[in-house]
Amino acid sequence: MMRRLHRWPGLLAAAFLIMLAVSGAILSVFPAAERIASPAAVQGQTVAELAALVLDQHPGAEQIRRSPSGKITVWWFDGGTPGAAVIDPATGQDVASADKSVIRQWLTAFHRSLLLDDAGRMTMAAAAFAMLCLALSGSLLVARRVGGWRKWFSRLRGPLAGRLHTELARLAVVGLGISAITALWMAAATFDLLPVDEANPAFPATVSGQTGVMPSAIPALQETPVADLRELAFPAADDASDVYTLTTSQGTGYLDQGTGALLVWATPGPWARAYEWVYLLHTGEGAALWGLALGLMVLATPALAITGAILWAQGRRGRPRLRGMVAAARAETVILVGSEGGSTWGFAATLARALQAAGQAVHMAPLSSFSPADYIAARRILVLTATWGDGAAPSSAKGGLERLAAARPLADVPLAVLGFGDSSFPDFCGFAVAFEAAARDRGWNLLLPGERIDRQSPQEFARWGRALGQALGLPLELNHQPDTPPVTSLTLISRRNYGEAVQAPAAILRFAVPKAGLWRRLTGRGFGRFRAGDLLGILPQGAAVPRFYSLASCHRDGFVEIAVRKHPGGLCSGQLMALQPGQSVQAFLRPNPAFQPDRGTTPLILIGAGTGIGPLAGFIRAEGGRRPVHLWFGARHPDADLLFGEDLERWSDEGRLTGLRTAFSRSGPRQHVQDALRGDALALRALIARGARIMVCGGRDMARGVQGALNEILAPMDLTLVTLKSEGRYVEDTY
Structure with missing residues (x-):
């Protein structure tokens, strides 16, 4: 509800808000200029x-x-x-004309009424009301995103458009709110809607x-x-x-x-006094510095409108359109979707179309909008959700569990949960499992036992659809064909081979950045902008489901780079390891905002093993010596598979890499990276005490070992990884 209250006034009134803000920002300069030019x-x-x-x-x-x-x-x-x-x-002598500049008069009339008299004044008053709604709802959304009002200025993570939108909002929201309230007061006074006691x-x-x-x-x-x-x-x-x-x-x-x-x-009476203060706060006349500050804050409106529109478009890009969809209040079947990359929306759309073909009125929405009180005609609720990271909610399900906990169960409306995930992860479909358990605890009737779809299997989805059809008494055949994401041809320009001597072939593959148009460069779509740690989706020949690799480069480096290890029977890794310079693969980008360094200057602790070094190397390259960066890296043998070994040595010499500690499982003392961490416990504690952020990338087994070692290291400091995670100081990207 709050997101809708924030979104639609912004989208509908964006043009008027931009005109209101830009003209007001320009007008804010005149009182200051007048103050400077006027003899004292x-x-x-x-x-x-x-x-x-x-x-x-x-x-x-x-x-x-x-x-x-x-x-x-x-x-x-x-x-x-x-x-x-x-x-x-001082002299009484004339120094300047008394006439206001033509530009100022025109801007004032435009700002107040769009040069349209009363109709224009009412339009601008409506725009001011929209700005007030945006300021209030935006404040609540920012507080929700950062974890409360006390954390208003805490560091942000996520995609650039979202971070920029939030940064601007929390800096400008006070000015936007004051500007909107005072504009509405002055409009009410203009139309004689307020008492007069001058x-x-x-x-x-x-x-x-x-x-x-x-x-x-x-x-x-x-x-x-x-x-x-x-x-x-x-x-x-x-x-x-x-x-x-x-x-x-x-x-x-x-x-x-x-x-x-x-x-x-x-x-004058209190109403006249109040109007004087309102006029001063809105125009800055009599308080030139405040006027300039307000003008700067209000000038954030165009940027907020643009970044807000980008966020809205990004939110809709992965969501398929469903023809004939009814409103939530009229739906017999409500389908709620938790998705991170968009693939779960595709399964949900297949289910929705099959139900429509069976005569059902269907409503499909993100799980984050879960609101049972609105489903007054519903006969069932179907939840299809993926899992993000280590059991967390995907982006379109944020807040879904909290809404479930706060809502009263619908007695005659059963609920079914279908999870999507990868069984190679220990917490397979963890969020779906947690949602179903919470629903059961709240007293919801379950239409079907919880099911989990492994690696987007169309066959498993079809079997679940038949079971659902039997429970509903409807013939359901869910023949889902995953949408192939728009791909771009990437041409390999160089490769560095590792691991043959230890029977674990690996390579660092460097591709040319495909040409991107001006719009893609400005919006960051496609390969117009990417960062180390983002995901490169490779669509192997003969497969419908992509495989993902963490990027070891950013767009400023001028190339697309990944680290790959050949897995026995691996279709994608086999094709990539056979790739030669000049040959191409089909690929696309997916942002990975949850695994990015913050923008602080506190130490950065990077921990990885094997090809998990890929994004970590990209972070070292991108930091450029701006902050202390310490790397703990595990491999098999220093002469066989020390990926990025030459680069790490050079970055150490250049000051990009402050500290480097390696661990080899088949050479020397034969230890894993978690053993190296235990050996450097004192140094790690000192870095963590200075506010260091820890980033881990590699296999799940390695990550579990690292977690155990770090908890041992943190114990004397009365800290745990749970604490560091809650503070945003510990993140993982594991496979």
């Missing part, structure tokens, strides 16, 4: 002294007005001809009827500093019944032009 009043100068100087220069003066920026303007008549100028309060005293019933007292002799003007002046209006010539009108920051009063006596005085 003399310290301690009174209105009486200022009026005397003005009358010396312009005997026919009718009005003196001081703007919040300090600019003093005089209007006069000279022989029946009107005139106006900005004056120097200081408008009634004209005095009696005056002396005398004339001739000079402003310099009037006590009220002698007691009023120029800094408090808003406006001084002179009495009309030859009209003994007229008066001086003085307006200050404290109120408005009438002064007798014959005696100088204060006849009437009125102070």
Whole structure:
């Protein structure tokens, strides 16, 4: 709900918000420029002294007005001809024209009403309301993403567009909220929707009827500093019944032009005072530095609109369209999907189309939107979900477990859970298992026992579909054909071979970066932008399911590089190991935001074994000596499969790599990387005490060994890996 409240006002009002923000940001410069250009009043100068100087220069003066920026303007008549100028309060002499620039007038009218009078004002008020909704909902979403209000400025991880969107939001949200609230207040005042209690005293019933007292002799003007002046209006010539009108920051009063006596005085009420503060906060007039700061914050709106649209598009790219889908409230079958890379959406779409063909009204949505109260016509809920990492929720299922825990079970609506994963991982379909267990504990009826699909098997999915059909009394044949992702041809330009001597062939393969158009380079789509640690999907010949390899390079390196080891019977690894320079493979990129170094300067501890060195080498290359980087690396033999050995030596000499510790299982003391960690426990504790972040890449067995060693090392510090994980200081990428 909160995401929808944030998304749709932004998408629908984006153009108006950008116009509102850009014009407002430009207007914020004018008060500061006016403040700099306007001559300053003399310290301690009174209105009486200022009026005397003005009358010396312009005997026919009718009005003196001081703007919040300090600019003093005089209007006069000279022989029946009107005139106006900005004056120097020290001399009373004219220094500039009183007319506002044409650009400023046009921008002000555009900002307030799009040059469309009342219709434009209402449109811009609606845009301001949308901005307020975005500021409030965005604040809640940022707090949810970083783990609470206390962690508002904590470090972010994830794709560039998401990080940039959140960074800008948490820096600018205060300004955006204030700008929106004050704009709505001023719009309400324009349409007379707010009470008015300005200081408008009634004209005095009696005056002396005398004339001739000079402003310099009037006590009220002698007691009023120029800094408090808003406006001084002179009495009309030859009209003994007229008066001086003085307006200050404290109120408005009438002064007798014959005696100088204060006849009437009125102070503004709370609504008028509030409007003055609202006007100052919105325009910056009277607080130039605040105006500039607000303008900078509001100027984030175009960037927020662009990054928000990119995030929305990215979220929809992996989600197939389902023709004939009904709203959640009308659906007989609700299908909820937890997916990280998009493949589970494809299975869900196959299921949805089969149910539609059987006459069912179907609604398909991300598991993160789980809301049983909305499923008023539902007869069943089907959850299809993958698992991210070590049992975590995939991106489209974030918050699903929490929503399940908070929701009341639907008594007559059973639920079924189907997990997707890889049985080579110990926590096979861990999130699906956890979701089903939580549903059972909450009292949900289960339509089918939980099932798990191994490696996206269409055959296993078809068997589950037949079981589902029997439970529903419907003929269901789920013939799923995985969508082949859009692939690009990568040409191998060089290779370095390792491991033959220890019967474990491996290679570092370097491919040319395919040409990308301007749009792909700007948006980072395809091979327009990639980072070490992202995943390269290789579609081997004769297979429909890709294999993934962690990148050892980023787009700035000018090549695409991976480390590969040949696995017995491995289709993809066999084809890659047989590849020669000049030959090509079909590949695509998948971001891997959960496995990226942070942007801090604290030490970085990299731990890997075998081809797990790939992304770690890419991180060392990319860091460029910006922070201390320490690598613990395990291999079989230093002369056979020390992948990136020459590079590691060079990076150490260049200062990119601060510390290097290797462990070889078939040479020397014969130890694994976890043994090397135990031997360096003191050094590791010192680095961790300095705030080091730990990144581990390699096989699952190696990762378990590393976890055990690190927990032993952390114990004397009263720390655990669970603590480091919760702080974002320990991440794994294992296979």
